[in-house]
Amino acid sequence: MHIDRGLHGGRRVVSERNGARVVTYGRHGGYVQRAYVTRGGRSYYSRTYYDHGHYRSVVYRSYSYGGRPYYGYYPGYYYHPAFYGWAYNPWATPVAWGIGVGGWGWGGSPWYGYYGGYFAPYPVYPSAAFWLTDYLISSSLQAAYEARQEANAEEAQASAGGNGDGGGGDAAPAANNSGPVALTPEVKQAIAEEVKAQLAAEKAEAAQPTSSGGGQQAAGGGDQVPAALDPARRTFVVSSNLTVVADGDECSLTPGDVITRLTDTPDEDQNVNVSVSASKKTDCAAGKQVAVAVDDLQEMHNHFQEQLDNGMKTLASKQGTGGLPKAPDTGTTQGEVAPPPPDTSASKTLDEQQKQADQTESEVEKEAAGGGGQ
Numbered sequence: 001m002h003i004d005r006g007l008h009g010g011r012r013v014v015s016e017r018n019g020a021r022v023v024t025y026g027r028h029g030g031y032v033q034r035a036y037v038t039r040g041g042r043s044y045y046s047r048t049y050y051d052h053g054h055y056r057s058v059v060y061r062s063y064s065y066g067g068r069p070y071y072g073y074y075p076g077y078y079y080h081p082a083f084y085g086w087a088y089n090p091w092a093t094p095v096a097w098g099i100g101v102g103g104w105g106w107g108g109s110p111w112y113g114y115y116g117g118y119f120a121p122y123p124v125y126p127s128a129a130f131w132l133t134d135y136l137i138s139s140s141l142q143a144a145y146e147a148r149q150e151a152n153a154e155e156a157q158a159s160a161g162g163n164g165d166g167g168g169g170d171a172a173p174a175a176n177n178s179g180p181v182a183l184t185p186e187v188k189q190a191i192a193e194e195v196k197a198q199l200a201a202e203k204a205e206a207a208q209p210t211s212s213g214g215g216q217q218a219a220g221g222g223d224q225v226p227a228a229l230d231p232a233r234r235t236f237v238v239s240s241n242l243t244v245v246a247d248g249d250e251c252s253l254t255p256g257d258v259i260t261r262l263t264d265t266p267d268e269d270q271n272v273n274v275s276v277s278a279s280k281k282t283d284c285a286a287g288k289q290v291a292v293a294v295d296d297l298q299e300m301h302n303h304f305q306e307q308l309d310n311g312m313k314t315l316a317s318k319q320g321t322g323g324l325p326k327a328p329d330t331g332t333t334q335g336e337v338a339p340p341p342p343d344t345s346a347s348k349t350l351d352e353q354q355k356q357a358d359q360t361e362s363e364v365e366k367e368a369a370g371g372g373g374q
Contacts, residue, residue, distance in 0.1 A: 001013060001014070001015040001353075001356065001357065001360060002014045002015070003357055003360065003361065004241075004242075004243060005243075006151070006241040006243060006252055006254075007243055007250060007251070007252040008148060008151060008241070008252060008254070008282060009148075009151030009152065009154065009155050010025070010026050010147055010148075010150070010151035010154075010241055011024075011025075011026065011357070012024070012025055012240065012241065013030075013353055013354070013357045015353060015356075017349070017353070019034065019035065020032055020033060020034045020349070021033040021034075022349055022350065022353050024350050024353050024354055024357070025147070025240065025241075026147060026150045026151065026154075027150065027154060027354065029049070029050060029051035029052065029350075030049070030050060030051075030350045030353075031047050031048060031049045031050070031346070032047070032048050032050075032343060032345075032346040032349050032350065033045050033046070033047040033048075033060065033071070034046055034343065036059065036337070036340060037337060039336055039337060040336075042061055042062075042063075043061070043062045044059055044060070044061050044062075044074065044337045045059070045060045045061070045062060045071060046058075046059060046060075046339065046340050046343065047059070047060050048342045048343040048346040049346075050342075050346045050347045050350055055342035055343075055344060055346065055347075056342060057339045057340055057341060057342040057343070058073065058074075058076070058306065058339055059073075059074040059076060059335075059337050059338075059339050059340075060072060060073055060074060060302070061074045061337075063223075063224040063226075064223055064224065065223045065224055065225055065226055065229075066223065066266070066270075068270065070224075070226045070294075070295070070298055071298070071302070072226070072227060072298070072302065073301075073302040073305045073306055074335065074337060075202070075205075075305075075309055075335050076334070076335055076337075076338055076339045077332040077333060077334050077335055077338075078202060078205065078206035078332065078333050078335060079202075079206065079312065079316070079329075079330065079331070079332055079333075080206070080329045080330075080331045080332070080333065081203050081206060081207070082327075082328045082329040083312075083316065083327055083328070083329050083330050083331075084199050084200075084202060084203035084206065085203065086128065086319075086325075086327045086328055086329075087127070087128035087129065087132070087199055087312065087315065087327075088127070088128075088129060088196055088199045088200060088203070089127060090126050090127045091125075091126060091127055091128070091325050092325065093325075094124040094125060094126045095124060095125045095131070095323050095324055095325070096123070096124050096125075096323065097121075097124075097125055097131065097322070097323065097324070099112070099121065102322050103322065104121065104134075104138070106138065109142075110145065111141055111142045111144075111145035111146075112138075112141075114145055115141050115144075115145070115256070115280065116181075117181060117182065117281070118141070118181055118182045118183055118256070118278075118280050118281075119137055119138070119141060119181055119182075119183045119256070120181045120183075121134045121138070122134060122188075128315055129192050129195045129196045129199065130192055131311075131315065132195050132308060132311045132312070132315070133188060133191050133192045133195050135307070135310075135311040135314065135315075136191065136195070136237060136304065136307050136308065136311060137183070137188075137191065137237065137256060139307050139310070139311075140237055140238070140239065140255040140256040140307075141255065141256040143239075143255045143256075144254045144255035144256050144280075147241065147254070147255070148254075182278055182279065182280065182281075182286070183258070183278045184278065187235075187258050187277045187278045190234075190235040190258075190260075190277070191235055191237060191258065193235070194233065194235050194304070195308065197232065197233070198304070198305060198308055199308075202308075206333065226294060226297075226298045226301075227298065227301050228261075228294055228297035228298040228300070228301045229261075229264055229265075229266075229272070229294065229297075231264055233261075233301070234260050234261050235258065235259075235260055235277070236258070236259050236260075236261065236274075236297060236300040236301065236304070237255075237256065237257075237258055237300060237303075237304060238253045238254060238255055238256065238257040238258070238259060238300060239255055239299060239300045239303035239304070240255060240296075240299070240303075241253070241254050241255070242254075242292065242296060244284060244290040244291065244292060245290060245291070246276075246284050246285070246288040246289065246290045247288065251283065251284035251285075251288070251290075252282070252283050252284065253276070253279070253283055253284055253290075253292075254280065254283055256280065257276065257278060257279045257280065257283055257284070258276075258277040258278040258279075259274040259275065259276055259277060259290075259292065260274060260275045260277050261273075261274050261297065262274055262275055262289065266294050267291075269291075269293075270293055270294050270295070271291040271292060271293050271294070272291070272292060272294060272297065273289055273290070273291055274289070274290060274291075274292050274297075275287065275288070275289050276288045276289075276290065315327075316330040
């Protein structure tokens with residue numbers, strides 16, 4: 001069991017239990033990953049996410065690089081090529097898509113006010129790629145806000161002696177996106193380029209869905225280079241809380257921060273160097289260089305792919321409305337491996353891991369207080 005405590009609160013626990021990979025975030029969510037099927041010599045895994053009573057199931061494909069296993073997100077279906085082309089290419093007329101009802105609907109959202117000094121949506125969208133960029137960033141910031149509020153509530157409850165008060169939490173200021181924001185146009189452009197690259201990749205994979213799976217075949221061997229180390233992919237949106245070291249001091253990266261990978265070859269600890277391109281005021285400062293595990297970078301890429309697919313689904317449902325141009329074709333083709341029904345035992349497995357982590361932390365604290373560990 002590996003337990004990480006974030007600098008802003010919150011906990012991530014990772015373990016391998018009875019052949020399953022179990023990952024918990026905070027108190028109410030996480031996923032359980034199990035072996036699923038083998039097709040064409042490839043091993044596929046089901047991953048059931050559970051969050052506040054809701055389940056969802058996705059498929060991952062495993063591969064090896066440097067003697068270590070990695071997992072790549074595998075789409076359950078692909079859109080027809082025309083839809084990817086419509087999303088990739090410029091629209092005839094840029095589209096204004098406001099934050100109120102009929103647009104994004106963020107206007108009164110607490111997360112949008114809280115991160116008003118970090119993120120501002122594009123005033124108009126010249127293509128779906130830029131719309132999807134704002135979709136991805138906003139989804140990450142919503143997750144960051146919810147995780148922060150949950151961590152604050154847990155801390156307040158602990159301070160109150162576990163009486164269930166659950167107060168705490170940072171008040172959300174009014175949104176103010178009229179001035180400069182930390183997430184600069186240049187960084188957003190880099191994310192938009194990643195969106196376009198992924199759209200092009202999925203369009204190609206749609207023609208040969210059995211070839212996808214999150215990695216690139218390495219020359220002269222059976223290994224596959226993780227997509228996170230693809231030299232053509234440099235920009236990553238952080239998808240979960242990470243504690244890293246910059247200039248000898250610990251600092252945090254949280255969902256919605258943006259990093260740029262600097263090195264392509266992992267060190268002996270399977271880390272690569274990255275530069276912080278954009279960060280929120282309590283996170284690692286922009287410009288700092290830190291080491292990030294390839295596993296964590298790959299999960300960022302997986303999350304990016306999954307969020308992009310969610311954004312495409314939303315875009316398909318909204319095309320032709322609210323000023324968005326009508327798409328030529330939103331039909332889909334199923335991938336080689338369809339996701340299974342969610343594993344409804346996941347909530348119990350995650351709860352058991354949380355209790356085990358509580359016990360482990362309690363034992364460590366007692367040992368530290370008693371001067372143990374000799």
